[in-house]
Amino acid sequence: MIGTTTALIGAAVLLVVILVWIRGQSASRHSPAVMEDWLTGQDDITDACPPEFVSQIFSSRDFEFISQMESVDLKRLFLRERNAVALLWVQQTAAAIRRIMRRHLEASRLSADIEFKTEARILLQYGQLRLICGALFLLIGLGGLQRLQWMALRADKLTQRISNVLREFESGAQSREMDGMQSS
């Protein structure tokens, strides 16, 4: 009995993974060809998607407007378009945060005074953000985007928070370096 249940759960998980993979492939096909280069090549942490646009992508305002038209084709087109934008945002956020963390790890290796508490907090927020991005990637398309708005805004806030902490860390390290140079 337990064996059958486990097999069913396993099959369901596998199915979800395949669906997510297919959707990911389809979303990247709809994205511009430069996306991959852009996602990996951008190094400015301040060039994140402005929060008002995150809110707009996941808001119900445009969906309500489209629904008034009472056209199934328009509704379908809207959902396809908006889901693709939302998926791109998730990918962009995940790529940005990976880049930021990589930069932070490089800086931490060279830094002499690392605070355990700050590092633990950053790691916790990073884990939380990765989890939210993963969940959003799975859930976009399954339910309405509007229901995911709070998650998207939470992810956006976490990205900003981590960026700010790391920016402070970098400027602190730079000023300590300057002080050290002046004193020697």
Next chain:
Amino acid sequence: MSSAVKLVPVQEAYDDLLTRTLVRIPCDLGRLIYLASTRDYNSGNYYHEGLANRFRPEVARKALEIAHRQAFYKLSAFSLQSLVSDLEAYLQSTRENPHEFLRAWQRLEPYRVAIPAEVNLTVARLFTSNLRLALAILRYRQAQNHSSH
């Protein structure tokens, strides 16, 4: 100090562009298309003869670049409903046949060249996606009007 000296003429050129040229264009999409048209396809540099004569060419270039980016972000933040109205106003300002205009824009997607360089990719995608939807809505309305007459 030096950056402040540089910023003042750019601000002046920007204000000049706004009050002399952009104010005459009746809609935001029109302003965006106009600003994109001042950019050279090969070099990506902006050029406006009048502005370059009144200010220095590099100052004019910077002012055009800033104005282009601002126009883009403003339009990208529009709700779908506002974008449809703005697209309609742009369509009327072109005096083209609405049916042909919509067909050409859906097929060629000329608005893609109106995206400035160095803007957020998600916002750029949202912009093209919203315009695609706005065009589909206008086509739908056109078909509805056609069938009711």
